[in-house]
Amino acid sequence: MTLASRTLGERLAGFFRHKAAVAGAVVLFVFVALALLAPVLPIASPEAMDYMPYQPPSKEHWMGTDNFGRDVFARVVWGARLALQVAIVSAGLSTLLGVILGSLAGYYGGWLDSFLSRTFDIFLLIPTFFLVILVVALFGSGIYLIMIAIAVSTWPRSARIVRAEVLSVKSRAFVQATLAAGANHLQALVNHVIPNSLAPAITNATILMGLAILTEAGLSFLGLGDPNSVSWGRMIFDAQRQLRLAPWLAIFPGMAMFLLVAALNFIGDGVTGALTPAGAGRGRRVPGLPGFGGERSSRQGGTQEASPADGAQVLEEGGDAAPRTMLEIEDLRVYYRLEKDWLRAVDGVTLRVPKGGSLGIVGESGSGKSTMGLALMGILPTNARVVSGRVTFDGKEIVAPGKSDYTGIRWTRLSMVFQSAMNALNPVMTVGRQLSDAYRLYKPRASESEVKGRIEELFDLVGIPISRIDSYPHELSGGMRQRVMIVFALLLGPDLVIADEPTTALDVLVQDQILAEIDELRRIMNLSLILVSHDIATVAETCDRIAVMYAGQIVEQGPTKDVLERPRHPYTSAMISALPTLTGPRRTLEALPGEPFAAIGETVGCRFAPRCRFATDLCRTTAPTESVGPGGRSSLCHYPEAVEEASLTARVPA
Amino acid sequence: MRLPQYTLFRLLQLIPLVLVVIVINFVLIQLAPGDVAITLAGEDADPQYMEHIRRQYGLDSPVPVQLLRYLGQVIRGDLGASFRSREPVLHELMSRIPATLLLVVTSLIIAVFVGTWLGTLAARRPGSFFDIAANTVSIALYSVPLFWLGLMLILVFGVKLGWLPISGMRKIAGPREGIGYYLDVLKHMVLPVLTLSVAYMGQYVRLARSSVESVMNEDYITTVRAVGFPKRIIFMRYALRNALLPVVTVFGLQIGLALTGAVLTETVFTWPGLGRLVYEGILARDTPLIMGSYILMSVCVAIASLLTDLCYALLDPRVKL
Numbered sequence: 001m002t003l004a005s006r007t008l009g010e011r012l013a014g015f016f017r018h019k020a021a022v023a024g025a026v027v028l029f030v031f032v033a034l035a036l037l038a039p040v041l042p043i044a045s046p047e048a049m050d051y052m053p054y055q056p057p058s059k060e061h062w063m064g065t066d067n068f069g070r071d072v073f074a075r076v077v078w079g080a081r082l083a084l085q086v087a088i089v090s091a092g093l094s095t096l097l098g099v100i101l102g103s104l105a106g107y108y109g110g111w112l113d114s115f116l117s118r119t120f121d122i123f124l125l126i127p128t129f130f131l132v133i134l135v136v137a138l139f140g141s142g143i144y145l146i147m148i149a150i151a152v153s154t155w156p157r158s159a160r161i162v163r164a165e166v167l168s169v170k171s172r173a174f175v176q177a178t179l180a181a182g183a184n185h186l187q188a189l190v191n192h193v194i195p196n197s198l199a200p201a202i203t204n205a206t207i208l209m210g211l212a213i214l215t216e217a218g219l220s221f222l223g224l225g226d227p228n229s230v231s232w233g234r235m236i237f238d239a240q241r242q243l244r245l246a247p248w249l250a251i252f253p254g255m256a257m258f259l260l261v262a263a264l265n266f267i268g269d270g271v272t273g274a275l276t277p278a279g280a281g282r283g284r285r286v287p288g289l290p291g292f293g294g295e296r297s298s299r300q301g302g303t304q305e306a307s308p309a310d311g312a313q314v315l316e317e318g319g320d321a322a323p324r325t326m327l328e329i330e331d332l333r334v335y336y337r338l339e340k341d342w343l344r345a346v347d348g349v350t351l352r353v354p355k356g357g358s359l360g361i362v363g364e365s366g367s368g369k370s371t372m373g374l375a376l377m378g379i380l381p382t383n384a385r386v387v388s389g390r391v392t393f394d395g396k397e398i399v400a401p402g403k404s405d406y407t408g409i410r411w412t413r414l415s416m417v418f419q420s421a422m423n424a425l426n427p428v429m430t431v432g433r434q435l436s437d438a439y440r441l442y443k444p445r446a447s448e449s450e451v452k453g454r455i456e457e458l459f460d461l462v463g464i465p466i467s468r469i470d471s472y473p474h475e476l477s478g479g480m481r482q483r484v485m486i487v488f489a490l491l492l493g494p495d496l497v498i499a500d501e502p503t504t505a506l507d508v509l510v511q512d513q514i515l516a517e518i519d520e521l522r523r524i525m526n527l528s529l530i531l532v533s534h535d536i537a538t539v540a541e542t543c544d545r546i547a548v549m550y551a552g553q554i555v556e557q558g559p560t561k562d563v564l565e566r567p568r569h570p571y572t573s574a575m576i577s578a579l580p581t582l583t584g585p586r587r588t589l590e591a592l593p594g595e596p597f598a599a600i601g602e603t604v605g606c607r608f609a610p611r612c613r614f615a616t617d618l619c620r621t622t623a624p625t626e627s628v629g630p631g632g633r634s635s636l637c638h639y640p641e642a643v644e645e646a647s648l649t650a651r652v653p654a
Numbered sequence: 655m656r657l658p659q660y661t662l663f664r665l666l667q668l669i670p671l672v673l674v675v676i677v678i679n680f681v682l683i684q685l686a687p688g689d690v691a692i693t694l695a696g697e698d699a700d701p702q703y704m705e706h707i708r709r710q711y712g713l714d715s716p717v718p719v720q721l722l723r724y725l726g727q728v729i730r731g732d733l734g735a736s737f738r739s740r741e742p743v744l745h746e747l748m749s750r751i752p753a754t755l756l757l758v759v760t761s762l763i764i765a766v767f768v769g770t771w772l773g774t775l776a777a778r779r780p781g782s783f784f785d786i787a788a789n790t791v792s793i794a795l796y797s798v799p800l801f802w803l804g805l806m807l808i809l810v811f812g813v814k815l816g817w818l819p820i821s822g823m824r825k826i827a828g829p830r831e832g833i834g835y836y837l838d839v840l841k842h843m844v845l846p847v848l849t850l851s852v853a854y855m856g857q858y859v860r861l862a863r864s865s866v867e868s869v870m871n872e873d874y875i876t877t878v879r880a881v882g883f884p885k886r887i888i889f890m891r892y893a894l895r896n897a898l899l900p901v902v903t904v905f906g907l908q909i910g911l912a913l914t915g916a917v918l919t920e921t922v923f924t925w926p927g928l929g930r931l932v933y934e935g936i937l938a939r940d941t942p943l944i945m946g947s948y949i950l951m952s953v954c955v956a957i958a959s960l961l962t963d964l965c966y967a968l969l970d971p972r973v974k975l
Contacts, residue, residue, distance in 0.1 A: 240805055
């Protein structure tokens with residue numbers, strides 16, 4: 001499958017979606033133009049009863065004439081004036097009220113928030129259309145009263161939206177900075193919080209505009225509209241008595257209304273779609289991918305990166321007879337499709353895990369390590385593609401471009417422990433039910449007692465009280481949930497477990513316990529382990545070998561001890577020096593400046609160069625090839641010796 | 655809290671709600687220009703008769719006294735007599751409820767099932783042509799003016815094709831019982847139900863679509879995919895239940911607010927329902943009827959929201975009553 005291939009349906013869909021909002025804008029523009037120009041357009045006066053009544057549509061009267069001999073087209077055009085007026089005034093007023101009250105509630109919080117929020121909720125429960133009917137019926141049907149009544153019945157919606165947005169904006173750094181610089185709360189609210197919270201309220205306003213038009217028309221249709229104005233709703237109200245005789249009287253005003261309201265709603269939908277970030281939504285995402293901003297600059301000029309085939313990262317085992325290989329990854333490339341380009345999340349990774357061995361994969365978020373985990377499990381998101389390379393499990397090819405064959409391997413021999421155990425378990429099912437479902441999937445004839453026995457055995461092994469079997473995930477602590485995930489992975493006695501950040505989001509003590517448990521289980525059950533983590537310390541405790549991943553590539557790998565003590569890549573060295581030590585001298589943490597690199601499109605030079613303090617012109621123009629050092633160590637750097645040297649000198653206590 | 659206690663607690667919360675509704679409506683009606691007595695007695699009634707009417711309906715007492723008197727009545731379960739028909743309001747309301755329930759509940763059920771089904775289908779292939787088409791059509795659906803759609807259906811199926819009856823709930827001289835009666839009502843229902851369900855459906859398509867999509871992106875779906883469950887089972891057993899929670903919420907709210915949609919449809923099709931009755935009551939300034947129907951509506955909304963919460967608690971173990 002070529003990279004550029006998109007199914008016809010997908011292309012058509014993207015095109016169509018874009019088109020709908022554009023078409024909406026065009027229709028809206030036409031209506032606004034007609035409404036503004038109505039008095040000067042060469043059309044009949046909407047009130048003039050100059051013509052023969054009940055003429056069907058013709059060349060002279062595009063939409064026919066009504067029972068009083070008025071030109072329907074002229075009346076529809078003038079009706080647009082009223083509809084837009086109602087839309088703008090009602091939605092504007094409603095949004096204004098919503099912004100004021102919503103931002104007060106969101107910004108000041110406390111009793112004001114609870115009082116206002118409660119008010120919004122009550123209003124949302126009131127059948128507002130009846131309230132509007134009552135108000136208009138009692139106080140007369142002036143158009144201004146109608147507009148105010150519509151605004152009053154819809155503002156809580158805008159208020160709720162603004163409140164939620166203000167809540168998130170007010171905690172952001174720039175607002176806090178303004179306050180710290182001495183601005184008072186009102187200034188901060190008006191100058192910084194509200195302007196940054198408006199986007200969703202404005203989107204909502206386009207939808208409110210449609211709603212206002214429909215509500216006014218509904219009132220007019222009930223005979224409650226302003227009798228002195230030319231309203232589409234009123235035209236339909238009058239027309240229903242002549243539906244048989246002159247159907248065009250009802251058809252055209254309704255069409256106009258439908259077009260205008262649909263245009264507004266499509267614009268609203270399009271804007272919402274445009275506000276949603278590219279990676280999110282539409283059923284696809286890029287795990288752990290940071291914002292793409294800024295990283296593209298490194299693509300300019302210079303020679304192209306050497307093909308990774310030249311520098312295949314082959315792991316040399318020591319001279320002895322190597323143990324059986326459990327999992328082998330060869331030149332694996334996994335790309336995500338973005339709007340225009342491809343994000344190369346995994347870009348030429350070659351790794352090997354021997355039977356009973358443990359390999360740690362370290363990298364910051366966005367390095368591609370999680371994607372690699374998903375690729376190894378054959379559960380990539382729909383917009384990701386294995387472009388080249390292959391994965392073999394115990395000699396059997398399981399992943400290759402366009403291929404994913406886990407028969408007899410999935411979960412029975414290869415399983416996975418997921419991160420963030422809160423969401424990795426289904427919240428509406430008991431953990432016991434989820435575990436036994438998984439067990440039965442592979443052993444459909446297992447008896448009730450066999451399933452229960454197996455779960456209890458594993459609960460016992462990882463230290464979960466048996467009574468927890470009927471608990472829901474939310475009833476367990478974070479550590480317990482993580483243990484359940486481990487039980488999940490061990491359920492069918494696998495040979496290799498991939499653990500993706502198994503201890504992230506747990507507190508430190510529990511982290512250590514879980515890591516110790518994983519280590520022990522590995523020994524007891526003779527498991528092979530791939531531990532994926534952003535934390536080099538986590539990996540160091542548990543794994544024989546470390547592979548450091550950056551921007552989709554393995555930049556360094558080797559035995560844990562060697563890598564930690566003598567890193568041969570500046571990225572590894574920066575990660576190690578970011579670790580606080582208990583025993584060593586106090587150092588300031590060396591934070592790594594800059595953002596992680598996302599390989600989009602063609603890249604030039606070393607991917608780490610923009611953040612590397614050793615970078616030279618060579619690094620910026622030419623991608624490094626892999627250098628293999630002693631003890632099966634490899635590094636993807638032009639100057640591995642210099643880095644090793646520098647890291648040794650840095651260790652000397654001051 | 656246990657279920658019965660919780661239910662009782664929620665039902666007790668109805669009292670302040672109904673009080674607020676009564677007071678707001680009372681105040682609105684009092685503030686409105688015009689005199690109820692004139693409505694009752696007619697424009698040119700002689701002063702003596704007007705006095706009589708005032709005394710008979712208690713309109714001569716100060717407003718707070720009227721309000722208290724009314725509250726006393728409501729506590730005894732008496733909503734007063736309609737100004738227009740002189741019938742007890744409660745009786746009038748009750749006699750109209752079945753027709754509206756028939757119309758609204760049928761439409762809602764169709765809208766929820768068809769809408770959720772379409773939205774779910776769309777979410778299974780995000781970005782596909784079907785997905786975009788479903789999204790586009792559902793936006794178009796809730797942009798249609800309800801009453802206009804009703805008129806167009808009347809025009810096509812009633813006037814031009816002559817297939818279906820276009821007004822009322824049954825033929826005036828038609829059968830009054832047995833299978834013939836039900837068939838007759840069914841025929842009369844087709845167009846109003848079509849109108850209402852189309853109007854309700856759009857939002858269920860979109861709601862189900864976005865809800866299913868977000869659930870399919872959840873970590874626990876990744877887990878079961880990794881374990882190797884077949885797609886169909888993942889969807890039916892693990893995703894659907896979670897994805898339907900928001901649909902339940904909206905359904906509950908909408909049952910409470912159903913009268914809003916009913917008033918326009920009932921007007922177009924001259925359906926003898928509650929929405930139409932309330933609307934006529936408002937036009938006629940039939941104060942007891944207006945008050946009674948607003949009380950009824952707020953109680954409906956509150957009970958629907960209680961039922962929604964109970965359903966939610968049943969479906970989602972994280973929810974504590």
